[in-house]
Amino acid sequence: MTTTPSRPNLWRRTPLWQKIIAGLLLGILxxxxxxxxxSLFKPLGDIFINGIKMLIVPLVFSxxxxxxxxxxxxxxxxxxxxxxxxxxxxxxAFAIAIGLVAATLFxxxxxxxxxxxxxxxxxxxxxxxxxxxxLVPKNPLQAMIExxxxxxxxFAIGLGISLMLIGDKGEPVVRVFExxxxxxxxxxxxxxxFAPFGVFGLIAxxxxxxxxxxxxxxxxxxxxxxxxxxxxxxVVYSGMIALLGRLNPSRYLxxxxxALVVAFSSASSSGTLPVSIRCAQKNLGVSEGVSSFVLPxxxxxxxxxxxxxxxxxxxxxxxxxxxxxxxxxYGMIILTGTLASIGTAGVPGAxxxxxxxxxxxxGLPLEAIGVVAGVDRILDMxxxxxxxxxxxxxxTLVGKxxxxxxxxxxxxxxxx
Ligand code: ASP
Numbered sequence: 001m002t003t004t005p006s007r008p009n010l011w012r013r014t015p016l017w018q019k020i021i022a023g024l025l026l027g028i029l030x031x032x033x034x035x036x037x038x039s040l041f042k043p044l045g046d047i048f049i050n051g052i053k054m055l056i057v058p059l060v061f062s063x064x065x066x067x068x069x070x071x072x073x074x075x076x077x078x079x080x081x082x083x084x085x086x087x088x089x090x091x092x093a094f095a096i097a098i099g100l101v102a103a104t105l106f107x108x109x110x111x112x113x114x115x116x117x118x119x120x121x122x123x124x125x126x127x128x129x130x131x132x133x134x135l136v137p138k139n140p141l142q143a144m145i146e147x148x149x150x151x152x153x154x155f156a157i158g159l160g161i162s163l164m165l166i167g168d169k170g171e172p173v174v175r176v177f178e179x180x181x182x183x184x185x186x187x188x189x190x191x192x193x194f195a196p197f198g199v200f201g202l203i204a205x206x207x208x209x210x211x212x213x214x215x216x217x218x219x220x221x222x223x224x225x226x227x228x229x230x231x232x233x234x235v236v237y238s239g240m241i242a243l244l245g246r247l248n249p250s251r252y253l254x255x256x257x258x259a260l261v262v263a264f265s266s267a268s269s270s271g272t273l274p275v276s277i278r279c280a281q282k283n284l285g286v287s288e289g290v291s292s293f294v295l296p297x298x299x300x301x302x303x304x305x306x307x308x309x310x311x312x313x314x315x316x317x318x319x320x321x322x323x324x325x326x327x328x329x330y331g332m333i334i335l336t337g338t339l340a341s342i343g344t345a346g347v348p349g350a351x352x353x354x355x356x357x358x359x360x361x362x363g364l365p366l367e368a369i370g371v372v373a374g375v376d377r378i379l380d381m382x383x384x385x386x387x388x389x390x391x392x393x394x395x396t397l398v399g400k401x402x403x404x405x406x407x408x409x410x411x412x413x414x415x416x
Contacts, residue, residue, distance in 0.1 A: 150297075
């Protein structure tokens with residue numbers, strides 16, 4: 001039997017994040033060279049995404065139960081919850097403000113060459129009462145089948161607290177969940193080993209679909225959304241990590257690369273959740289208790305990238321149709337944009353649908369959504385990456401403030 005020692009060794013020696021980035025770059029190249037034929041590689045991406053999605057419900061459920069029973073302190077849970085929600089709201093307000101400033105400075109809608117085609121229906125924001133009632137699952141199994149993360153979280157917290165309260169009697173079940181959660185981490189690692197190929201397939205397909213003829217007319221709005229996203233991550237997130245967490249932001253940025261690339265190529269923050277949980281624990285050193293609560297909540301309600309996009313898109317449309325916005329309109333965009341981003345599901349294209357709420361609120365024509373719809377996937381990739389980066393930033397800060405962040409892991413060079 002012949003052996004080829006150098007190749008497998010190089011493959012094994014290269015850290016996963018570098019292989020994933022290589023998959024991303026090669027995917028862009030393959031799409032550029034092959035055009036629509038690159039959809040040939042899409043099944044690779046679909047297998048990978050299905051593999052990660054398969055993990056979401058069992059992983060979130062088991063790790064959250066283990067995380068809650070591990071905290072052993074109901075007060076701490078309340079504190080973690082309050083901090084999490086506060087940080088998520090603050091970062092979203094920053095995000096939408098950055099989007100508005102960027103769109104005011106660069107005026108992407110002025111002189112844009114675009115035709116309005118589709119006339120979508122305005123979405124409707126659910127009422128606060130409906131949201132609260134909907135948090136409690138009628139049937140936990142149904143919540144799992146539907147993949148309703150918030151309901152799963154509520155049931156897992158209830159179960160975790162009950163197991164804590166019954167003490168010794170709960171021990172066997174806790175051990176089952178511990179062992180199950182461990183198996184889910186292992187399965188995540190196995191699926192992630194396929195990530196370089198999956199990312200390649202996903203990106204090759206997307207990059208093959210978008211020719212310059214589609215991108216160029218809207219290049220300015222794409223540029224403004226990307227710029228605002230980069231500024232938000234590098235200034236707001238890194239700044240908060242440095243100032244509030246007293247941590248080195250470059251470690252945070254390096255630690256989240258896997259999740260960023262998967263978010264970018266899949267355009268789904270829910271779908272990226274298992275990868276985010278893995279990055280938080282293995283690269284950033286956040287405990288199971290904090291990461292298994294803060295991240296699923298974030299993947300469902302914290303959408304800073306979507307908020308940025310809604311700010312930029314609203315101004316883009318106003319500039320396109322030549323409407324001058326008042327200060328009240330700006331306030332309205334911030335308010336509805338924040339609410340709409342919270343209500344946006346972490347799946348591809350959801351932000352585009354929620355944009356109709358913001359536009360309807362300030363009386364802008366909904367037909368204009370058809371203009372940005374053509375390049376929505378490209379914008380979605382950037383906003384989803386920011387959504388995921390934001391969840392991981394807040395997880396890091398909450399972990400640090402609860403002394404549930406292992407600094408040795410955070411500062412180590414041994415990234416996955
Ligand atoms: N695709 C985004 C996400 O999953 C949501 C959006 O469309 O804005 O985070």
